[in-house]
Amino acid sequence: MSLDGVVLFHTSSAALRAEKICQRAQIAVKLVPTPRELSSDCGIALSFAWSQLEEMKTLLAAGRVDTAGIHSLIRARGAVT
Amino acid sequence: MIYLDHAATSWPKPPQVIRAMADYLDAAGGNPGRSGHRLSIAAGRIVYQARETIAELFNAPDPLRVIFTLNATHALNLALQGFVQPGDRVVTTSMEHNAVMRPLRALEAQGVQVTVIPGAPDGSLDLQDVANALQEPAKLVVLTHASNVTGTILPVGVITPLAHRAGALVLVDAAQTAGVLPIDMVEMGIDLLAFTGHKGLFGPPGTGGLVISDRIDPALIEPLVRGGTGSRSEFEEQPEFLPDRFESGTPNGVGIAGLGAGARCVLERGVEEIRAHEIELTRVLVEVLSGIPGLVVYGPRKMSHRTATISFTAKGRRVSDIGLRLDEDFRVLCRVGLHCAPAAHRTIGTFPEGTVRFAAGMVTTTEDIYAALTAVEQVVTS
Numbered sequence: 531m532s533l534d535g536v537v538l539f540h541t542s543s544a545a546l547r548a549e550k551i552c553q554r555a556q557i558a559v560k561l562v563p564t565p566r567e568l569s570s571d572c573g574i575a576l577s578f579a580w581s582q583l584e585e586m587k588t589l590l591a592a593g594r595v596d597t598a599g600i601h602s603l604i605r606a607r608g609a610v611t
Numbered sequence: 612m613i614y615l616d617h618a619a620t621s622w623p624k625p626p627q628v629i630r631a632m633a634d635y636l637d638a639a640g641g642n643p644g645r646s647g648h649r650l651s652i653a654a655g656r657i658v659y660q661a662r663e664t665i666a667e668l669f670n671a672p673d674p675l676r677v678i679f680t681l682n683a684t685h686a687l688n689l690a691l692q693g694f695v696q697p698g699d700r701v702v703t704t705s706m707e708h709n710a711v712m713r714p715l716r717a718l719e720a721q722g723v724q725v726t727v728i729p730g731a732p733d734g735s736l737d738l739q740d741v742a743n744a745l746q747e748p749a750k751l752v753v754l755t756h757a758s759n760v761t762g763t764i765l766p767v768g769v770i771t772p773l774a775h776r777a778g779a780l781v782l783v784d785a786a787q788t789a790g791v792l793p794i795d796m797v798e799m800g801i802d803l804l805a806f807t808g809h810k811g812l813f814g815p816p817g818t819g820g821l822v823i824s825d826r827i828d829p830a831l832i833e834p835l836v837r838g839g840t841g842s843r844s845e846f847e848e849q850p851e852f853l854p855d856r857f858e859s860g861t862p863n864g865v866g867i868a869g870l871g872a873g874a875r876c877v878l879e880r881g882v883e884e885i886r887a888h889e890i891e892l893t894r895v896l897v898e899v900l901s902g903i904p905g906l907v908v909y910g911p912r913k914m915s916h917r918t919a920t921i922s923f924t925a926k927g928r929r930v931s932d933i934g935l936r937l938d939e940d941f942r943v944l945c946r947v948g949l950h951c952a953p954a955a956h957r958t959i960g961t962f963p964e965g966t967v968r969f970a971a972g973m974v975t976t977t978e979d980i981y982a983a984l985t986a987v988e989q990v991v992t993s
Binding site (some may be wrong): 542544594 | 643644645646647648651652655656658659662663673674675840841842843850852853854855
């Protein structure tokens, strides 16, 4: 599955919290350096499959994780055809 | 060797703690929250896991509200200096450690009104005195959960509603109680909890923290230290979100790894079980010491009102002489003197000489206690 979505956070502690919550819910995620074109809020972001966007939003809200935005990497990089 | 100085620092540390620290340096030595590479993320995960463990232990609603500091003193200073301003009124007790008293006296010199509720000779508080002190509005009540001199437990859960009614938040110094007494921030109504990592939580020195309840807007607390947080790097102003607002500079990741492992040990063993073990040993200590002629044991007689920390003096003997002989002749290690708490010693009537302090811990055995008692008997009767 391509991890073509990315959640941004204000603090890396929130990114680590989100990673744990997603792993517990068995959603494939990966912590990556924050794509520079999106933000420099904090050093790491959580990539996930954009097809799981709604699930991701629900999980983060239930876990009370503050985010600094959720983006599609494809759209952000202008790769949409 | 018989180590009865757990109120100063716990020793030995569980092997899991030492292993967690070695593993951190060996396999996860990146800078947490800075770079995005695997070693930085591995370090970040360990630090974050420690936040979750601490939050679980104290029933704190949000792990991101666990702020790591160097020790309880640092945490208390952050809360006191960051939250209290000239013109405010702060209420405290006469049983406090200098980690509370010194910052308060400095704030007093800047125009903060400080009210000290006097303790009884056993270190306990009269709730009428507490209520009287809270007749007038106050910004903050700061009190120790248990005295580091007498082991007296202060009734935090009874005092918090009185404080809240007076408009005050409650800052609790849990240096002596984290890991040895149950602490539930929600149930006890604690707004700010300062803890140390190297005593009852079995972490290494250089660890501790301040837990901020979700009733407090962190913007109301000024940071003690400002600087790099790995976040919002394009701005030259300190961020307001937690934990970054109060955690500038590279954290003590290796220490926090040890703290997390130590706190995990406590959760696995169970605070209630640790408490039951320590108090059983303390019961023997208090009973036997009280029966030795010339010895005065301080603190409450009821075991439910105290921790494993006990203080005593012996008529006609300097506490420093007792401490030295216990160490040199019997290899019994304890702490003598004023224990950085002159106000508490004035309260119980042992200022300026101080006391001999024994504090059993999770690993202390009944044999240790009897051997220590025999040693005391010989030292004070010879």
